[in-house]
Amino acid sequence: MEKSFSFQTHLLHNKWKMDEETGAVSVPIQHASTFHQFDFDTFGKYDYSRCGNPTREALEDTIAELEGGVRGFAFSSGMAAISTAFLLLSKGDHVLITEDVYGGTYRVVTDVLSRFGIEYTFVDMTNLHEVACNIRPNTKVIYLETPSNPLLKITDIRGVVKLAKAHGCLTFLDNTFSTPALQRPLELGVDVVLHSATKFLAGHSDVVAGLAVVRDEQLGKKLYQLQNAFGAVLGVQDAWLVLRGLKTLHVRLHYASQSAMKIAQFLKNHPKVEEVYYPGLSNHQGHAIHRNQADGFGAVLSFRLADEDAVRTFVQHVKIPVFAVSLGAVESILSYPAKMSHAAMPKKEREKRGITDGLLRLSVGLEAAEDLIADFEHALSYVGEKHFA
Numbered sequence: 001m002e003k004s005f006s007f008q009t010h011l012l013h014n015k016w017k018m019d020e021e022t023g024a025v026s027v028p029i030q031h032a033s034t035f036h037q038f039d040f041d042t043f044g045k046y047d048y049s050r051c052g053n054p055t056r057e058a059l060e061d062t063i064a065e066l067e068g069g070v071r072g073f074a075f076s077s078g079m080a081a082i083s084t085a086f087l088l089l090s091k092g093d094h095v096l097i098t099e100d101v102y103g104g105t106y107r108v109v110t111d112v113l114s115r116f117g118i119e120y121t122f123v124d125m126t127n128l129h130e131v132a133c134n135i136r137p138n139t140k141v142i143y144l145e146t147p148s149n150p151l152l153k154i155t156d157i158r159g160v161v162k163l164a165k166a167h168g169c170l171t172f173l174d175n176t177f178s179t180p181a182l183q184r185p186l187e188l189g190v191d192v193v194l195h196s197a198t199k200f201l202a203g204h205s206d207v208v209a210g211l212a213v214v215r216d217e218q219l220g221k222k223l224y225q226l227q228n229a230f231g232a233v234l235g236v237q238d239a240w241l242v243l244r245g246l247k248t249l250h251v252r253l254h255y256a257s258q259s260a261m262k263i264a265q266f267l268k269n270h271p272k273v274e275e276v277y278y279p280g281l282s283n284h285q286g287h288a289i290h291r292n293q294a295d296g297f298g299a300v301l302s303f304r305l306a307d308e309d310a311v312r313t314f315v316q317h318v319k320i321p322v323f324a325v326s327l328g329a330v331e332s333i334l335s336y337p338a339k340m341s342h343a344a345m346p347k348k349e350r351e352k353r354g355i356t357d358g359l360l361r362l363s364v365g366l367e368a369a370e371d372l373i374a375d376f377e378h379a380l381s382y383v384g385e386k387h388f389a
């Protein structure tokens with residue numbers, strides 16, 4: 001990234017600011033699946049769009065630059081990016097993975113990788129002692145997610161990287177919640193950054209996409225081979241949508257983060273809310289560590305009501321947020337992890353991780369914070385009241 005530019009300026013003024021041939025101020029969408037070779041002896045840069053496509057490449061280079069990496073990869077979903085990165089592993093290898101991991105990643109590790117002889121251990125990644133104790137001779141990857149989903153737990157990235165390097169393991173980090181606008185893990189020594197670009201990067205609930213970035217050329221070559229071999233590449237229309245969303249990433253995320261802080265404080269002081277999980281609150285367990293490794297607290301928070309009945313009442317009475325899976329959009333999204341993102345996880349595992357039936361997750365959008373707070377206050381007034389039919 002050009003050092004003289006701040007992050008938000010760079011989002012707009014970069015190599016793709018205009019098309020060199022036409023001056024077009026939007027990246028052209030190149031639909032071609034195949035490319036004519038003009039010279040029999042020397043083939044051109046592109047041959048077939050699974051292997052390389054100029055529109056996808058614009059996105060791949062953009063995310064690599066924003067994350068401070070050497071090479072980026074665009075996939076057909078966040079899970080495709082994560083699954084392809086796991087293909088760096090071989091039979092007999094072991095993954096150490098955060099117990100607070102995204103539900104889909106949990107499923108890939110426990111149901112799929114396990115069938116290919118890849119072992120795994122879930123640990124509380126916020127506890128460096130527990131991490132150190134569970135590294136084995138065959139541990140090849142330590143997998144982090146911070147802030148984590150849905151309890152916003154904070155992992156000390158530098159601490160885990162140090163342990164990983166001492167044992168010759170790679171570190172993967174799912175940076176979906178923060179994006180490079182707030183957190184750049186490669187700069188802290190992480191090897192592979194993964195994204196569901198479906199969320200904040202694209203930002204408008206209209207595309208499913210995944211990204212991966214590495215900071216080492218050799219690792220980049222391996223991941224490129226896997227992307228090309230497995231073939232779960234992102235389509236060009238979708239690549240363009242992510243590029244379009246990225247232009248407003250900074251302004252969206254910073255505005256929504258400010259609102260998230262206001263909403264977290266409101267919920268924290270509300271008698272019907274048992275607990276609020278937001279790294280921006282000074283009493284949050286990982287507050288200091290997060291400040292030390294990121295530029296902001298993000299736009300996602302979770303809070304706990306008494307039980308499923310309380311959640312049902314609240315959801316039935318809120319008017320602004322959509323009640324849905326996903327996050328990171330212009331509109332606020334209220335999710336119910338127990339029945340949505342973590343439905344794939346057995347109830348026992350779920351509750352062990354604190355994902356109880358009273359937990360709700362909120363991804364704060366671009367509505368006025370005051371409107372959201374008034375909406376929640378109104379909905380909470382119905383919680384706990386006895387209704388006699």
Ligand SMILES: *Cc1c(COP(=O)(O)O)cnc(C)c1O
Nearest residue numbers: 077078079102149176196198209
């Ligand atoms: C949504 C999400 C994923 C999966 O991404 P898809 O684009 O839905 O495949 C992975 N990690 C996190 C943290 C997510 O929120």
